[in-house]
Amino acid sequence: MNLTLKIWRQNDAADAGRLVDYPVEGITEDMSFLEMLDVLNEQLQARGEEPVAFDSDCREGICGMCSLMINGEAHGPEVTTTCQLHMRSFKDGETITIEPWRASAFPIIRDLVVDRSAFDRIIQAGGYISVNTGAAPEANNIQVPKVAADRAFDTATCIGCGACAAACPNASAMLFLGAKVTHLGELPQGQAERSPRVVNMLNQHDAEGFGGCTNIGECATACPKEIPLDVISQLNKDFRTAKKYAG
């Protein structure tokens, strides 16, 4: 496949940035989207041009590092991460527009790389349980209903990629927040800090500059881990309960 890529280039946060056209040749349908960018960078370097900066780590869909708007969609046209998107989803001769995540709470560092440390600070505000580590307890000492265990597991699959906020017209990260609050709130170990957790995480979410949820649903459509929209209902319910007990 031969493609034309329209790629956002930006030297640093102070640079205005612009889309630049690049032809790329010799792409096969079995390559991942990031391997296609690796090929582009090899071709750029061979011509003495600056390679395009983009994030990746595991390239297996588990770390949440890869983060690209592809033809206006977070992670592109499939329900998967950018690293697990393959070039068979595109056609020979196609023009593909590649931009960084869109959300002011994710400032651009360079080209397609954004700073997602806002998510780390939201987790630090309450996305944990306070227990002393030590030997693992007997698994059956604390019984968990199957339905709760399944929901905790399913919502714990959030990889913190940020696609939900990037896809949302309000740049709201409430799907991410809802996933974190729900997976801890379903389990007995998560109850002691349940109320301060939701208040502190939501306050941090707002302080970082993420917007409010207006039930548009783009987040759940973009999520590569298919986190359901109803975690935001759970988040709101926990928040109301926390406020009630706080007076």
Ligand code: SF4
């Ligand atoms: S909820 Fe989905 S889209 Fe949002 S950070 Fe988690 S995995 Fe990514």
Ligand code: FES
């Ligand atoms: S590089 Fe780890 S999820 Fe894509």
